[in-house]
Amino acid sequence: MKRTRVTLADVAAMARVDRAVVSRVVNKDPTLNIRQETRERVLAAIEELGYRPNVAARSLRTSRAHMFGLFIPDFANPVYAEIIKGAEAEAAARGYVLVTGSATGAGLGEYMDRIGQGRIDGLLLAGTGEDADLAAQLDQAAIPWLMLNNRSQGVKRYVILDDQRAAALAVEHLVGLGHRRIAHLAGPSRADTAARRSAGYSAAMRDAGLPEGPITAADYTPAGGAAAMARLLADAPEGERPTAVFVANVASAIGAMEGVRAAGLEIPRDVSIVAVHDLDLASYLNPALTTVRMPLAELGRRGVSLLGGLDPDATVAEVLAGPIELIHRRSTAPPPR
Amino acid sequence: MKRTRVTLADVAAMARVDRAVVSRVVNKDPTLNIRQETRERVLAAIEELGYRPNVAARSLRTSRAHMFGLFIPDFANPVYAEIIKGAEAEAAARGYVLVTGSATGAGLGEYMDRIGQGRIDGLLLAGTGEDADLAAQLDQAAIPWLMLNNRSQGVKRYVILDDQRAAALAVEHLVGLGHRRIAHLAGPSRADTAARRSAGYSAAMRDAGLPEGPITAADYTPAGGAAAMARLLADAPEGERPTAVFVANVASAIGAMEGVRAAGLEIPRDVSIVAVHDLDLASYLNPALTTVRMPLAELGRRGVSLLGGLDPDATVAEVLAGPIELIHRRSTAPPPR
DNA sequence: AGGGTTAGGTCAAACGTTTGACCCGGAAGA
DNA sequence: TCTTCCGGGTCAAACGTTTGACCTAACCCT
Numbered sequence: 001m002k003r004t005r006v007t008l009a010d011v012a013a014m015a016r017v018d019r020a021v022v023s024r025v026v027n028k029d030p031t032l033n034i035r036q037e038t039r040e041r042v043l044a045a046i047e048e049l050g051y052r053p054n055v056a057a058r059s060l061r062t063s064r065a066h067m068f069g070l071f072i073p074d075f076a077n078p079v080y081a082e083i084i085k086g087a088e089a090e091a092a093a094r095g096y097v098l099v100t101g102s103a104t105g106a107g108l109g110e111y112m113d114r115i116g117q118g119r120i121d122g123l124l125l126a127g128t129g130e131d132a133d134l135a136a137q138l139d140q141a142a143i144p145w146l147m148l149n150n151r152s153q154g155v156k157r158y159v160i161l162d163d164q165r166a167a168a169l170a171v172e173h174l175v176g177l178g179h180r181r182i183a184h185l186a187g188p189s190r191a192d193t194a195a196r197r198s199a200g201y202s203a204a205m206r207d208a209g210l211p212e213g214p215i216t217a218a219d220y221t222p223a224g225g226a227a228a229m230a231r232l233l234a235d236a237p238e239g240e241r242p243t244a245v246f247v248a249n250v251a252s253a254i255g256a257m258e259g260v261r262a263a264g265l266e267i268p269r270d271v272s273i274v275a276v277h278d279l280d281l282a283s284y285l286n287p288a289l290t291t292v293r294m295p296l297a298e299l300g301r302r303g304v305s306l307l308g309g310l311d312p313d314a315t316v317a318e319v320l321a322g323p324i325e326l327i328h329r330r331s332t333a334p335p336p337r
Numbered sequence: 338m339k340r341t342r343v344t345l346a347d348v349a350a351m352a353r354v355d356r357a358v359v360s361r362v363v364n365k366d367p368t369l370n371i372r373q374e375t376r377e378r379v380l381a382a383i384e385e386l387g388y389r390p391n392v393a394a395r396s397l398r399t400s401r402a403h404m405f406g407l408f409i410p411d412f413a414n415p416v417y418a419e420i421i422k423g424a425e426a427e428a429a430a431r432g433y434v435l436v437t438g439s440a441t442g443a444g445l446g447e448y449m450d451r452i453g454q455g456r457i458d459g460l461l462l463a464g465t466g467e468d469a470d471l472a473a474q475l476d477q478a479a480i481p482w483l484m485l486n487n488r489s490q491g492v493k494r495y496v497i498l499d500d501q502r503a504a505a506l507a508v509e510h511l512v513g514l515g516h517r518r519i520a521h522l523a524g525p526s527r528a529d530t531a532a533r534r535s536a537g538y539s540a541a542m543r544d545a546g547l548p549e550g551p552i553t554a555a556d557y558t559p560a561g562g563a564a565a566m567a568r569l570l571a572d573a574p575e576g577e578r579p580t581a582v583f584v585a586n587v588a589s590a591i592g593a594m595e596g597v598r599a600a601g602l603e604i605p606r607d608v609s610i611v612a613v614h615d616l617d618l619a620s621y622l623n624p625a626l627t628t629v630r631m632p633l634a635e636l637g638r639r640g641v642s643l644l645g646g647l648d649p650d651a652t653v654a655e656v657l658a659g660p661i662e663l664i665h666r667r668s669t670a671p672p673p674r
Numbered sequence: 675a676g677g678g679t680t681a682g683g684t685c686a687a688a689c690g691t692t693t694g695a696c697c698c699g700g701a702a703g704a
Numbered sequence: 705t706c707t708t709c710c711g712g713g714t715c716a717a718a719c720g721t722t723t724g725a726c727c728t729a730a731c732c733c734t
Contacts, residue, residue, distance in 0.1 A: 005400075005454065005479075007690055018714050023692060033711050050477065052454040056402065057690035059393035060719045063342075067436075067456075075421045076617065081412035085441055097451050099404075099436040104422055114434050117342065117389040118720090119404075140387060142342075222621045254621045261623065280413065284559045284595045286623040344720055355684050360722060370681050394720035397689045455690090677733090684727070690719105697714070704707080 006049045014045040022046075026053060059118060068304055069115065069123040070100045071108055077220065077251060079277050079296065083126055083148065086300030094308055096121075103128055109137075117141065122307035124148055124300075127193070144310040148303045151192045159302055159318040163193055163276070166292045167200025167246065168207075169326050170274045173290070174244045175208045178334045179272065183213035183242035185228050185256055187220055187249055197248045197276060213242045218252050225252030229259025243335035244272035250279055250291060257285065257331070268333035278327050287330035295322030343388045351382040359383075363390060396455060405641055406452065406460040407437045408445055414557065414588060416614050416633065420463055420485065423637030431645055433458075440465055446474075454478065459644035461485055461637075464530070481647040485640045488529045496639055496655040500530055500613070503629045504537025504583065505544075506663050507611045510627070511581045512545045515671045516609065520550035520579035522565050522593055524557055524586055534585045534613060550579045555589050562589030566596025580672035581609040587616055587628060594622065594668070605670035615664050624667035632659030 012019040017038060024032040025042045045051075059065045070087055072080045084100055091098040099120065101111050108128065123138065126148040135155050138145045147158035174182050184201045187194025194217070205212050214235060218228035225247065236242060247253040253275035260271050267273055267287055275282075278293035302320055310316070349356040354375060361369040362379045382388075396402045405428055409417045421437055428435040436457065438448050445465065460475065463485040472492055475482045484495035511519050521538045524531025531554070542549050551572060555565035562584065573579060584590040590612030597608050604610055604624055612619075615630035639657055647653070 005690090008692095009690080019691080020693075020714065020716095021712090027692085029693090033713075035712070038712080052450075052478070054397070054690050055453040055456040056393050056396035056400075057455075057719090058453075058692080060391070060397050060689090060721090061691045061693085063393075063719075065393065066451075075412075075418035076415055078413055078415065081418075084412045085439070088439060088441070092447075092451065095451065097436065097438070097456070099434065101434070102422070102425060104425070110429070113389075114403075114429065114432065116392040116395075118394075119392040119434070141389070222617060226621070254618065257623070258621045280559060281591065281618075284563070284591045286594070286598065342720090345722095346720080356721080357684065357686095357723075358682090364722085366723090370683075372682070375682080391720050394689090395722080397691090397719090398721045398723085400689075675734105679730105679732080681730085682728095685725085687724095688722090692718090694717095695715085698712095700710090702707105702709080704705100 005054070006051045007054065008051075010049055011042065011045045011051050014049065015041045017042060063118065065119055065121050066095060067097045067099060067120045068307055069120040070098055070126060070300075071103070071111065071123065071128055072100065072126045073103045073128050075100075075102050075104070078279050078281065079220075079250065080126060082296035083300040083303075086297030087124060087304045088300070089297075090301040090304040094304070096304070096308075098304070108134060112137070112141075122146070122310065124303045124307060125150065126303075127191070144307055144314075146303055146307055146310070146316060148299055149193055156315045156317050159299065159306065159316060159320055160192075160196070161294050161296075161299060161320050161322070162324060163196035164200035164203065166276050166294055166324050167197045167248075168204040169324060170246050170276065170292050171201055171204035171208070173274060173326050173328070173332065174246065174272060175204075175210070177244075177272065177332060179244040180210055180335070181213050181240065181242045181244070182210065183232055183245045184215045185225065185232065185245055185247040185252060186215055186217045187252070189217055191220070194248055201246055218255075220249040220251045222251055222255030222258070225249075225255030226259040226262070227255075228252070229256040230262060233259070233263045233265070242271070244274070244332070247273060247275040250275045250277040250282065250289070253289060254285065257289070267331050270336060272332040272335070274326075274332050282327070283329060285331075290329045290332040291327050293323075293325045293327055295320065295324070298322045342391070343386045344391065345388075347386055348379065348382045348388050351386065352378045354379060400455060402456050402458050403432060404434045404436060404457045405644055406457040407435055407463060407637075408440070408448065408460065408465055409437065409463045410440045410465050412437075412439050412441070415616050415618065416557075416587065417463060419633035420637040423634030424461060424641045425637070426634075427638040427641040431641070433641070433645075435641070445471060449474070449478075459483070459647065461640045461644060462487065463640075464528070481644055481651075483640055483644055483647070483653060485636055486530055493652045493654050496636065496643065496653065496657055497529075497533070498631050498633075498636060498657055498659070499661060500533035501537035501540065503613050503631055503661050504534040504585075505541040506661060507583050507613065507629050508538055508541035508545070510611060510663050510665070510669065511583065511609060512541075512547070514581075514609065514669060516581040517547055517672070518550050518577065518579045518581070519547065520569055520582045521552045522562065522569065522582055522584040522589060523552055523554045524589070526554055528557075531585055538583055555592075557586040557588045559588055559592030559595070562586075562592030563596040563599070564592075565589070566593040567599060570596070570600045570602070579608070581611070581669070584610060584612040587612045587614040587619065587626070590626060591622065594626070604668050607673060609669040609672070611663075611669050619664070620666060622668075627666045627669040628664050630660070630662045630664055632657065632661070635659045
C-alpha cells in the first residue's frame with residue numbers, strides 16, 4: 001500500500017544508478033549507452049515501484065505539455081463528436097492528451113485564462129473563433145493554433161473541408177431526380193461553412209441552368225431549422241413552392257423535416273430534403289434522411305497532425321481532400337408532377 | 338511582439354519587489370501585508386507584461402493540477418453531452434479545467450498512461466469502468482475518482498440517478514393511458530443503469546397488478562434498438578402483441594421506432610413508446626418521442642463538486658435528488674381497442 | 675531606555691525532470 | 705609507452721512557482 005509518489009530518484013536508488021540513466025531509459029534516449037543488464041535493472045525497478053513520470057515536472061523542464069486543446073461551440077451537436085473522435089485518436093497516437101472545451105457558458109477568452117500558460121501545446125478551434133483579436137492573443141502566448149472548418153477574415157491558419165463540392169453534390173442529386181425549384185436553407189450568416197455551402201449551391205444551380213430558389217438562413221439547430229422551413233414554405237407563392245430543399249446542416253435538417261410536416265406536407269412526396277453531414281441518426285429518422293457525408297473525423301485527425309509540427313508563425317490554408325459522398329436515403333425522390 | 342515567456346521574475350523586476358510578493362498577490366494570499374501602492378505596481382506590471390502563471394511550475398510545486406478528468410464511452414451519444422456540460426460548468430466555476438476522454442479506440446488503462454501522474458486531480462467515470470481492478474490502480478495513484486450513473490460490483494464510490502423512479506414514471510404513464518401489455522426494451526445486461534431501470538419496470542408492473550411483458554436487451558444505440566424491437570414484435574404471439582414499450586434509453590428508442598415501422602406498425606396507433614432521457618432531438622422525431630427527463634447536467638455538476646473535496650479514501654454512495662419528469666409527446670397514446 | 679509588536683516585505687529551499695558536460699577505466703592504435 | 709577513443713555511466717544546473725522562515729525599521733507601551 002504505497003501512498004507516497006514514486007519519483008525518478010526512488011527508481012534510481014532501487015536500480016543503483018543515477019537518475020539521469022533512468023530518465024534516459026524512460027525516454028528511450030538513443031544517445032544512451034548502457035549495458036543490457038543495467039537497463040533491465042532499471043525497467044524492473046520501474047515496474048516494481050509502479051513509477052509514472054510526473055507530468056508537471058516534465059513539462060516544466062521541457063516546456064511541452066503533451067496536450068492539445070480543442071474548442072467547440074457545443075457538445076450537444078453530434079457533428080463535433082465526429083471531429084473530436086478523429087482528433088482524439090490522432091492525439092493518442094502521438095502520445096498526446098486532448099482536452100476539449102466548449103463555449104457553453106463561457107467564451108474562449110475565459111477558457112484560455114483557465115488553461116493558463118504552458119498547459120497546452122496547441123489549440124484547435126472548430127466552428128468558433130470569429131474573434132479576430134483572439135488570434136493576436138494566441139500568437140502572443142506563442143501557442144500554435146489552427147481553425148477547423150472555419151475561416152476568420154484575414155486569418156490564414158485553417159483547414160477546411162470542400163463544402164462547395166458537398167453542396168454541389170447535393171444539388172446535382174436533386175437535379176438528377178428531376179427537381180427544378182430547389183430552395184436553400186442556409187446556415188447562420190456569420191458562419192464560414194454556411195457561406196461556402198451557399199456558394200456551392202449557387203454555382204451548382206447556375207451550372208444546371210436553374211434559377212436560385214428562395215434562400216433562408218437558420219442557425220445549426222433543429223429549432224432554427226424548423227422555423228426557417230416554416231418561413232420558406234409560407235413565403236412561397238402558390239404553385240411555386242420548391243419541390244426540394246438543400247439544407248446546410250443536418251441538425252437544421254432534423255428541424256426542417258418537422259417544419260415540412262407542420263405545413264401539412266409529406267417528405268419526399270411533396271418536398272425532398274438533403275442535408276450536409278451524415279450521422280448514424282440519419283438512417284433512423286422518419287423518413288431516413290439523405291445526406292452528404294463529409295470526412296469529419298479526418299478533419300480532426302488532420303488538425304492535430306498539423307498542429308503537431310507547426311511553427312507558431314506558419315501559415316496554413318488547406319482544403320482537406322477526402323471522400324465526400326452522397327448517401328441516398330428516403331427523404332429525396334423525384335418531384336411531384 | 339514579445340516572444341519570450343513572461344515569468345514571475347520579470348514581473349517582480351518591473352515592479353521592484355520580490356517574486357514572493359508577486360506570487361502572493363496573484364494568489365490573493367490573505368496573510369500578505371502589503372501597501373496598496375505596491376499592490377498596484379504589481380498588478381500594473383502583470384497587466385503590462387501580460388503575465389500568466391505557468392501551470393506546470395505551479396502544479397509541480399503544489400502538486401495540484403487544477404484539472405479534472407471525465408471518461409465516457411463515446412462522444413456521439415448525446416446523453417453524455419449533457420453530463421459533460423454540467424461537469425464543465427462546475428469545473429469552470431471552481432477554476433478547474435475539465436479534460437474529457439472517450440473509450441473509443443483505447444481503454445481507460447491506456448488513457449491513464451497518457452494522462453500520466455499529476456496531470457489531473459480527480460477522475461469521473463461515466464457509464465464506464467466495469468473494470469474492477471481499475472479502482473485499485475487509481476487508488477494506488479492516490480487520485481480521487483467517482484463513478485457517475487454507474488456502479489461496479491463491490492465499489493462504493495458513485496453517484497447515480499433515481500433510475501427506478503424514472504422507469505416507474507414511464508410505466509405509470511403507460512398504465513394511465515390504459516395499456517396492459519407493456520413490454521420492456523432493456524439496456525445491455527452489464528450496464529448498471531439497465532439493471533436499475535429494469536428493476537423499476539418490474540416493480541411498477543407489479544404495483545399495477547400487471548404481468549411483465551416480454552423483455553429484450555439491446556445496447557444503447559439506434560442499431561441495437563431497431564434489432565431488439567424487431568425481435569420483440571416477431572416473438573409475440575398473434576393477438577398478444579404488446580401495445581406499449583418502455584425503452585431503457587433514448588438512443589435505443591430512436592432505433593426502436595424504426596423497428597416498429599419496419600414491422601408495418603404505426604406509432605402510437607399500434608404501439609406506444611416511451612424512453613428514458615430527454616433530448617432536444619426528441620421533439621423533432623416523427624412522431625415526437627415521449628421521454629422521461631433526468632437531471633443529467635446536474636449529475637455532471639454534482640460529480641465535479643464531490644470530486645473537489647474528496648478524500649481519496651472516502652466512500653460515496655449518493656442517489657442524486659433532482660427533478661425527474663415525464664415529457665409527454667406524440668409517441669404515446671391510449672392502446673388500440 | 676528597553677522590549678514587544680506590526681507592517682511590509684525578502685530569502686531560499688523545495689517540487690521532479692531533463693540534458694549538456696564531464697568523468698573513469700580499459701582497449702586499441704601509433 | 706603514450707595518446708585516443710569509447711563504453712558506460714555520473715553531475716548538477718536549470719525550468720517557474722510556492723511558502724515557511726526570516727529580516728528590518730518604525731512605532732507603542734511601560
